[in-house]
Amino acid sequence: MATDALTIENLTVRYPMRGGVLGRVQHFFTAVEDFSFSLKTGEILAVVGESGCGKSTLAQALVGLAPWTKGEMTLLGQAYNPASRKDLTLIRRQMQMVFQDPFSSLNPRQTVSEILMYPLLARGFSRIESTQKIKETLSLVGLSTEALSRFPHAFSGGQRQRIGIARSLVLSPKVLICDEVTSALDVSVQAQVIQVLDEIRRQAGISLIFISHDMQVVRALADNVIVMYLGQIQEKGSVSQVLSSPKHPYTKALIKSIPTLDREHPPEILEGDWASQGIPQTGCRFAPRCPQKTSLCTEGVIPLEMVDSVLCRCILNRST
Numbered sequence: 515m516a517t518d519a520l521t522i523e524n525l526t527v528r529y530p531m532r533g534g535v536l537g538r539v540q541h542f543f544t545a546v547e548d549f550s551f552s553l554k555t556g557e558i559l560a561v562v563g564e565s566g567c568g569k570s571t572l573a574q575a576l577v578g579l580a581p582w583t584k585g586e587m588t589l590l591g592q593a594y595n596p597a598s599r600k601d602l603t604l605i606r607r608q609m610q611m612v613f614q615d616p617f618s619s620l621n622p623r624q625t626v627s628e629i630l631m632y633p634l635l636a637r638g639f640s641r642i643e644s645t646q647k648i649k650e651t652l653s654l655v656g657l658s659t660e661a662l663s664r665f666p667h668a669f670s671g672g673q674r675q676r677i678g679i680a681r682s683l684v685l686s687p688k689v690l691i692c693d694e695v696t697s698a699l700d701v702s703v704q705a706q707v708i709q710v711l712d713e714i715r716r717q718a719g720i721s722l723i724f725i726s727h728d729m730q731v732v733r734a735l736a737d738n739v740i741v742m743y744l745g746q747i748q749e750k751g752s753v754s755q756v757l758s759s760p761k762h763p764y765t766k767a768l769i770k771s772i773p774t775l776d777r778e779h780p781p782e783i784l785e786g787d788w789a790s791q792g793i794p795q796t797g798c799r800f801a802p803r804c805p806q807k808t809s810l811c812t813e814g815v816i817p818l819e820m821v822d823s824v825l826c827r828c829i830l831n832r833s834t
């Protein structure tokens with residue numbers, strides 16, 4: 515049975531919002547709230563949701579780039595405190611992040627060899643060991659060693675993203691977090707990067723958290739999916755179950771809005787946006803935009819509940 519590579523319990527990230535002449539903290543904005551999940555070894559877990567729902571904040575919190583207001587992390591069986599610098603160094607040995615934009619995340623003045631060598635030398639590997647590791651990693655992401663002497667501008671977008679992935683992989687992490695790594699790429703190049711990520715999971719046994727707003731890409735790559743809305747998990751289950759028979763009205767709306775070439779069945783765009791509706795203080799956060807809303811949806815706290823082996827935060831799905 516696959517073991518858990520990563521377990522997160524009740525992760526909450528609150529950003530201080532400053533204002534006024536003195537720039538004092540006036541209130542806090544909760545970007546991620548009580549987020550709990552586990553990631554199995556070799557699993558690809560997708561996190562989907564609209565812009566601003568907190569996907570990048572979640573990714574950044576996992577590698578210590580966003581503050582933990584609350585929460586617990588267990589990585590490869592070991593409990594860590596991500597607020598501690600010492601623990602963060604240990605966490606980053608096992609968990610690395612690939613960023614969205616391959617153009618700005620690579621230093622244009624460094625060759626690929628320098629880009630990949632630096633993290634290894636900083637970690638204490640010799641040049642000979644580092645060169646060997648770099649060659650192995652390049653082959654894993656489908657680039658030849660000829661790439662080593664070239665600068666990032668001499669590559670296409672897809673190749674650059676593969677260099678970004680290689681940079682995160684040279685340190686042999688066990689968990690890789692990919693934040694919108696395919697969204698800056700055109701469709702054919704997206705497919706290459708997806709293939710590379712799948713290969714990495716199979717060959718290196720790495721677990722992936724794949725953040726995306728593209729349901730088609732998620733369907734092609736991931737095993738399980740978390741649907742996120744305003745910082746909360748709304749639905750979580752296997753990709754096949756969640757995408758073929760979604761339970762939460764928000765998941766249904768996301769799936770109906772997938773672009774299609776079929777003129778007979780054009781996508782249905784979800785009306786409104788969370789920012790203009792405000793964040794409900796009680797009940798379901800999606801209620802202001804939900805086409806199936808009832809008067810009960812705006813009351814109390816709505817927990818995540820198991821419905822047909824899928825977790826769902828919606829009272830309409832309660833069996834009793």
Ligand SMILES: Nc1ncnc2c1ncn2[C@@H]1O[C@H](COP(=O)(O)OP(=O)(O)OP(=O)(O)O)[C@@H](O)[C@H]1O
Pocket residue numbers: 529530543545563564565566567568569570571572727
């Ligand atoms: N450093 C910060 N300070 C204050 N608020 C922030 C900060 N970073 C993000 N936010 C807010 O947190 C919310 C979630 O942002 P985040 O970048 O995580 O969303 P996202 O789901 O990744 O969106 P996108 O799909 O556009 O990348 C947004 O409302 C954003 O304005």
Ligand SMILES: [Mg+2]
Pocket residue numbers: 569570571694
């Ligand atoms: Mg983002």
